[in-house]
Amino acid sequence: MLNQPELNTLSKNDRIDHYLLIRRIELRSTRSGSDFLSTELGDKTTTLNANVWEGFTEVAVKGKVGDVVRVAGTVEEYQGSLQIRVSSIRLATTADEVKANYFLPQSKRNLQEMKDEFNKRLKNNSNKYIKNLLTQIFSGERFELFCTAPAGKSWHHAYIHGLLEHTLEIIKICELMCEFHIELNKDLLVAGAMLHDLGKIEELSYNSAFEYTDKGKLIGHIVIASNLVRDEIKKIPGFPVELEINLIHLILSHQGKLEHASPVVPKTAEAIALYQADELSAKVNAYKNVIESELKADSNWTRFIQLADTDLHKFNINSSSEENTKKSLFD
């Protein structure tokens, strides 16, 4: 790990001597005709604007989004926002031993603990066909991708290991639903939970930024997952056809509605449980994160959040009501 202060802890006039990731890069010229390099540079915590006025030739020619640079300079404020006044900049080399993915946001949960929780459930699946299938799928490089990928580009669990964290939440919610309803086929439902978003490992790229791949845009993670699962089922002799169809149905229908890009709506009790568990996990994570990151200054409200179709509110019982509370205690 890099030993440098995180960007979101810095203030005006602080010194910068950092490795940072290029998130935007553009060569521009002023009205007077001189060129300068306009960039956005960031680490895993935030991203700042940085204009470079000299000594930028190498970076301008070779640098691209997703590359790491070594930057020296100062934090300054312009039009109410912090930016970096760059004194020197160069592209990082292999000698620097810094990887782009270091700069991506990550899950706060412990990775090994999440892997253990996941594997325990995989091993406990009592249907031998399903268990074989899961064992084949979640192994080797594919399992590593699964444990690395975010669950989304920006809305929920949009950080490294986010897909694993999100999947685990859904598994646990589904397990709880199986306690309420013995009629649910737990082996099938938990397998559906494990596999439902597997296609995200190919729908998104997440080496140096979270972007949709061509395949992700043209095929989508739902059909990608269905394809991956189908390929592995073919390798298992005697895999029951009905089981295959019902498992694929869980994957295809897990976004719950046609207009959310599921090509079929949930038609079994397991499918509706998976859809609603997914919604619950995704929405609460998304709202929590956006409330944390988008609160307006001196306010307990965020800006208007498009995907929630409202501004959001942080209820802070300590700050907001404790005083009232205390007062009333001594009335």
Next chain:
Amino acid sequence: MLNQPELNTLSKNDRIDHYLLIRRIELRSTRSGSDFLSTELGDKTTTLNANVWEGFTEVAVKGKVGDVVRVAGTVEEYQGSLQIRVSSIRLATTADEVKANYFLPQSKRNLQEMKDEFNKRLKNNSNKYIKNLLTQIFSGERFELFCTAPAGKSWHHAYIHGLLEHTLEIIKICELMCEFHIELNKDLLVAGAMLHDLGKIEELSYNSAFEYTDKGKLIGHIVIASNLVRDEIKKIPGFPVELEINLIHLILSHQGKLEHASPVVPKTAEAIALYQADELSAKVNAYKNVIESELKADSNWTRFIQLADTDLHKFNINSSSEENTKKSLFD
């Protein structure tokens, strides 16, 4: 409890000697001019047609929907459905000691166990204002109504004790979400879960059938619950204003979308958690029940279900895929 076989266990030609609930009653005349009594009679398991051709004067004059009758006769089949051929019928009297609510469907869960689970959580609420509020609300006659009411007219948890069963499911789902997210205010969220559908005790009548009351239709359970909670908060000195507003917000927003009759959308992390937990509990219960009750004969598909906008499928791994499984094992 009545010692009579449940209606859904009877077949063609079985004898009837039952107390049953009138669910429809109409005096009709045949084309030839003679009158007869056309009714639907049922117990908690199902409802059958029954035409009465003689000896029906008392019932015709005094009987109405929701009354209990004593019926003798035989089960017969007409146009593919079972019906009752009545030999004698009379209205039940107080001497019969049979109450109409005996004939209503009930939760399969143990009532006392559910009450205990609910009260344990009420006692564990660590916010004294909330705890006082919940203690005031869930007491006496109101608590009995709460433990009796269904959670809906026909779609989900539409049976006696259904509101309590549904509420407990949501509480447990919310507790799980609080394990995932320490940022959620658990005291507030669990209180919201307990209170969110409280208005159903006045929105519905559930003595002899599940019907909307005038108040239920003109005001709705969301505002009824908000009113009940507001009345009790006023009795608690020093109840923090912010806490009140946030708790009422949970109740008002718990149906998640304006078009689902919530006058405000969820704007806090707790509100979105409550909405999605409610959806999860309701949908899975509804799908499970409708799949059980509406499967077509010799099929693993139901008729078209309006509220799901599809027909639904029962996946039975034992019957449907075991044979395939076995075959492939010995290939």
Next chain:
Amino acid sequence: MLNQPELNTLSKNDRIDHYLLIRRIELRSTRSGSDFLSTELGDKTTTLNANVWEGFTEVAVKGKVGDVVRVAGTVEEYQGSLQIRVSSIRLATTADEVKANYFLPQSKRNLQEMKDEFNKRLKNNSNKYIKNLLTQIFSGERFELFCTAPAGKSWHHAYIHGLLEHTLEIIKICELMCEFHIELNKDLLVAGAMLHDLGKIEELSYNSAFEYTDKGKLIGHIVIASNLVRDEIKKIPGFPVELEINLIHLILSHQGKLEHASPVVPKTAEAIALYQADELSAKVNAYKNVIESELKADSNWTRFIQLADTDLHKFNINSSSEENTKKSLFD
């Protein structure tokens, strides 16, 4: 072919001595207690009600929807509709040499001509990968199924050979669009047209009636087609990845909108052309057919057609305006 008059040519009092297909079958009893067999029997042109009052034991016990029966009787009218008064009925046997699929409606176009038109285009595809793929897919039993299947259950091209007829129309429309726009990749677009509804061969069953299969309901023809194509692509060494993704994209997006069950919307010029060509072929066929079959008596309007969200009008310039025309000729 059977040598018997088609049902829709018969009138009141005509004699029946026909092989017909059972489309509904139910044992009922009259109010007086005697049993009778209530059925709907049809050929490829229409379906009539037929109640059988005696001699129906064998059919009642063994007959089911999709079976063929030999029926004698008379056409009569009841409440404004024709029905069959049955004098004798028996199940057809192998000795009768009558197949259920004879009774299904068929395309009016010549089958061989359609096959030739299709194969000519397949052979003319100038991309060797695509041509190999199409050759593999449209061969043997699968090609026969493709040439047999209807394109839908009831709305458009809902008759035997309908899928082939519909596919050919789309191909020709796409060819015309390629004349307008040289930028369109014709090889790709025509291949997409050929493959887009291929999944219908497994989504529907069409031996004795047009019904959705379990797989059809739980997976849907879009993903079924994508799977079939993907399996065959894997057998072709060096099939370009970009080409595969773009071809699969055509299949997945061909219903044009998420809410029409496409998991991705059209994102290429070829994809939008395929979607709109499909709409054009489907809608005109559907409207034409429903206007022919649903015109109200003595009217040039149909009943209200749900899928068109209106009643439909037949414009008959000969009957309606010729008189006016003639008059004006001699003014």
Next chain:
Amino acid sequence: MLNQPELNTLSKNDRIDHYLLIRRIELRSTRSGSDFLSTELGDKTTTLNANVWEGFTEVAVKGKVGDVVRVAGTVEEYQGSLQIRVSSIRLATTADEVKANYFLPQSKRNLQEMKDEFNKRLKNNSNKYIKNLLTQIFSGERFELFCTAPAGKSWHHAYIHGLLEHTLEIIKICELMCEFHIELNKDLLVAGAMLHDLGKIEELSYNSAFEYTDKGKLIGHIVIASNLVRDEIKKIPGFPVELEINLIHLILSHQGKLEHASPVVPKTAEAIALYQADELSAKVNAYKNVIESELKADSNWTRFIQLADTDLHKFNINSSSEENTKKSLFD
């Protein structure tokens, strides 16, 4: 009242010596590093940009949105819009005797006249329960708030006294509907009209700007009004339950559709009349105002108006058609 020319009457090069309201305030620095104060300042007629380049320390440190400043300077034009070139600026003090609410837009109708019209109708209500209720509610400080509040943040009647003006319009429309339909309960309907938007007095703040309060966002004016009315009804012995439910129903349903945030849709003739009268009053006021304020220069069209989903047109029969008219007079 202040004796200073209204901002919307000033032109380029006019002198400014005004009290104005701060509507935006921000400390910025130029690229060369010097700080300046960027503000928007306005009176009740309009708002202008004003950058302050020196002598702004006090205002920068203590000033905030909603404060009044004393400004001297000149009107200048920049990029097609007027702005203020500030020569001096200071915060107003109590000695200046200028209140922030002076700068808010106001209804053009006479306040006392509106109050009289309102009270006359209140006194004429012939149902004594309703009259008592209205008398209790529209009294003291609450009546003053009611007469002060705007009816909205920006769309319709968004000015001081706007709620009263809007309410009066609806009352008169409802009275006219009662002339058409004697079946309508006029006492109930007019009471509903008076009370329907009462919650706006707490949903909005309107001292120095029109903003939603926390309570407004989390509870909404519909439930706030319902609560206020319910509290007052409780103080009236014998208030008929049916009357209460129907009156609350009018308030809850007055936005007409669930998706417009009414938790119940209109279910009585009075409720539909109130909803449609509200729409009529609101829409015409909104369109009239936006056409006045948003006409593009040298055009009889406004910019695109989001809430109308179109640009809007001003029909000016004098300017546009008089010439044609005159010509035709002398044809």
Next chain:
Amino acid sequence: MLNQPELNTLSKNDRIDHYLLIRRIELRSTRSGSDFLSTELGDKTTTLNANVWEGFTEVAVKGKVGDVVRVAGTVEEYQGSLQIRVSSIRLATTADEVKANYFLPQSKRNLQEMKDEFNKRLKNNSNKYIKNLLTQIFSGERFELFCTAPAGKSWHHAYIHGLLEHTLEIIKICELMCEFHIELNKDLLVAGAMLHDLGKIEELSYNSAFEYTDKGKLIGHIVIASNLVRDEIKKIPGFPVELEINLIHLILSHQGKLEHASPVVPKTAEAIALYQADELSAKVNAYKNVIESELKADSNWTRFIQLADTDLHKFNINSSSEENTKKSLFD
């Protein structure tokens, strides 16, 4: 006027000796093979079923929907509904001097009074072009049609003179809006109100029943009205072009939304006023009528009303709350 009791005043066993309108007519045969005539017969107040078992040959052969018959018989009850037991029936002849339109429901308002109110406003229009136009349009046979036509097939003002009644209501509402807003062009707006539904005189037929014409279905009343107005404008020399466009805009946009079949949305203040006035007049009339006609027995609720998307409630303060009222008076 016919001197016969209105159908909705008759009870079981009352004698029938009436002229009635055929609203449905069908020749049927019983299972035993004998023919009978199944009809629905009505006057302006209601419609009853009537089966005719003998002496129906002439009516069966020549009678059709919209013809008048002379019927003798008795009122009887079958399955909870009244019907007519016919003893004799014959087609009315010209000698009977009974017109079909006598049997259509009519406005309760006085026709001459409505005509006078309308003409007064026409004469008061101060724009000479508009006044000329209105005078041309509302004259002769067209004015009689306008005064006769219903405003709709079944939802609002669906009775003879209903178009005039509806138009007058809108005019008065618009006049009130002009009192609120002097900016509105009253001459234009009132003309728009007068003309907006003029196309209904050709969209509907209303001689013996209210039905859509072919032209009504294929063109629609909006474009029909626009055409009628345009034809008359062409006859007026010098009619200002701007005025024509704005007046046609009022007609085209008066249904307010594209999805309500207006080809343009309201873009002027007058257009939005007309749309909202139309909504107000139509909805209140429709709700009032449906509440009167569809109340369920012993209930203050109607059946579910599709166009309102709810069941509707009749608030009867006298019956429902007076008792409570009285009690509280003597507390």
Next chain:
Amino acid sequence: MLNQPELNTLSKNDRIDHYLLIRRIELRSTRSGSDFLSTELGDKTTTLNANVWEGFTEVAVKGKVGDVVRVAGTVEEYQGSLQIRVSSIRLATTADEVKANYFLPQSKRNLQEMKDEFNKRLKNNSNKYIKNLLTQIFSGERFELFCTAPAGKSWHHAYIHGLLEHTLEIIKICELMCEFHIELNKDLLVAGAMLHDLGKIEELSYNSAFEYTDKGKLIGHIVIASNLVRDEIKKIPGFPVELEINLIHLILSHQGKLEHASPVVPKTAEAIALYQADELSAKVNAYKNVIESELKADSNWTRFIQLADTDLHKFNINSSSEENTKKSLFD
């Protein structure tokens, strides 16, 4: 034609000595107080920014959008975009013999060829009423306007001659549909295709820019076309009424859905064919053009396209898959 290089062929530092069209013009002042002229100037291929710092008095005073100027200067780059550094500028005069419409984008198809194709079809119409009507309409100045107009403001066929090109495509698609379905009335359908967008000649202005006219906004091209056709039909004695209604129906319903501004939905087979043919022609043209013009640098994806609700992809089989192809050939 002008003998000057097209703007989209120029690069940084190229000399400008051009006639260009003013697409935006604004007098601004710098912060230091000096005035300059800010403009956008373009030819038929593209539009560039151009600020003029001196010698702009005449243009500033008299120039307006749609005027032609003679400009000398250099191409330079600012913030990643090309712009013009102007050394001199003057308004073109009649002596320059340059028309504004020269600068508008045009169809790539040959105009005379398109006219011939159109007229051939007009002459081949076998219904003499229709042929007369079409001959009257498509003649003289109106035919020239029809051959000049674009088919839209910016989305599809938005270039000079675009309406004719679009109309021809639809005609050919409709002819193909008539080959599939002999039931379609080809004379009627092709006439509908020719006339459907005729109203665009008055809905849009297209002399120097593509803008909606007042009439276009307030009436819309659908009703304008209907009016034009109706006026011409009136001149033809004996034109069959049914034919008129069905032809007008084609025009009114050609946008297919009420929410797309058609006042009636398609109700005949011809109407649905015309609507779907229009969709096909419009969408493919629009997607093709936007993919060509909006591809992001170094990408085969466009920016997000609002009207397609997605970003769009260019499939380039040559560049993207040829390498893979070649490799696999030598495996």
